[in-house]
Amino acid sequence: MKPRIAVLGGGIAGLAAAIGLVRHGYPVTLIERDPPPPADPGLDPFLAWKRRGVPQFRLPHGFSARARTLLAAHAPEVLDQLRADGIEEVNVFKTFVPPELWEPSDEEFTVVWARRSAFELALRRCAEAEPGITFRCPEVVGGLLFAPEESGPPRVTGVRLADGQELAADLVLDCGGGRSRVSRWLAAAGVTVPTDTQDCQTVYFSRYYRFTPGCALPKNAMLVRGELESLMYIGFPGDHDTFGLCLEVHPSENLQPLRNTWTWEAAARSIPALAPWIDPANATPLDGVQIMGGHHNVRRRFVADGRPVVTGLLAVGDALCTTNPAYGWGASMALTYAFAAAEAVAAHHGDPVAMALAYDAATASEADAVYRESAAMDRARIYRITGEEVPEDDRAEMERQRLIAEGVAAGILTDVELSRAFCRRINLAGPADAVINNPEIVLRARDNLRQLAAAPAVELGPGREELREIVLTADARGEDRARLEGSPV
């Protein structure tokens, strides 16, 4: 008999897992707290789709090439839908490496340029077209059901909806995202999920824009990224002539005034690489400044000492492992886990212990690698920004991260193998740590580091004090103007 499967959450992981499961012949019920996307195709889902359950919905997303590769393999109709929706596919490697150096494997660096809303909408439309997926939406899951005491690990037998209804299921997929309450419900039921956590110590202040018609700025140049003394900036190409810009700061910088549009714009204008992109002659904002902090790297383990801590439940997407969003790995990993979950169900649907172990075997080493790399990159940034001394036991790892962040990155325009290594890393074409485990790449990156040490430093924008001054001055001016005009500040 086919198992009854409930998918908690209809974000990237939940939609992909549901599609993967029906593809293997398993019908699912997908429960999502937010309303469906607007039916009117003329409305921009970025503004019109109410996604309170996904606080990052309007924050910038870049989808690494692994996301596209996985969709091509497991759900090609999603790529067709993206194309039909007018989403561009771009091979960034090929935009900066001359054609005579291309290899067939470089195809793996093709990405889709979409805002989160467009990417998720294509997944959603494909899931809605599947008769095997029943949507209960909007509906909130309020708890888990457990089997009465039995031998072996505790067994989940369904979900309790917020209105008290119970939905029996042989398998629940927790696709509730980084804020999923499932681990709390498990803890309340006495199930311990071993968890590693590290604070990313970063706050996003971001804004989306649309190019003005006839704007001459080359879209490829939108992939800007740089680090100032107290701020990191990142550009994100989007769909339909849009792009996002993110200013990322450490919470200790106290740059909260960046939440105001006038202050954010003054800061962005002071960074030469960003100034042209926010010039009204080139682009118009889509909405105000979107802010998000509280990011954490989190890795939950559902198999401990070779045994599942719970059966009848698989955690997929951010519910299993969350990394710093700035590295752009979350969506690709959500798809990785989602399709692995569908395969584990197909291989072991009658044996919940074997299913949990197979899912863990398929995902653990990659989840560990992205968690470790994301947490290490964060520590490198935090030591640099706060001036905190690197502890003895973290020095080798910090040296390794410097090799990637500076040694590999410095060679992307001059050394085709370093370009490939860099693109593999950011696009997750292979495990996150593979690049730096390659001795040839390490040699070339070391060589670059030596050359960098001898070169004069390049200023990308204002230093800490100058930026603070720009922010405080712009903020005071903006508040004065708002007061004079009688609008709330």
Ligand SMILES: Cc1cc2nc3c(=O)[nH]c(=O)nc-3n(C[C@H](O)[C@H](O)[C@H](O)COP(=O)(O)OP(=O)(O)OC[C@H]3O[C@@H](n4cnc5c(N)ncnc54)[C@H](O)[C@@H]3O)c2cc1C
């Ligand atoms: C600021 C920010 C920027 C990011 N940028 C990038 C990027 O550039 N590239 C990238 O790859 N990743 C990025 N990410 C990460 C990416 O958004 C996540 O990895 C991805 O959304 C994970 O998918 P998910 O399905 O696990 O969770 P989500 O997409 O968050 O979906 C969870 C779903 O579960 C629903 N839900 C939760 N609880 C319940 C409940 N009790 N009942 C019913 N429904 C429920 C929610 O409403 C939501 O729809 C970013 C994240 C943040 C925070």
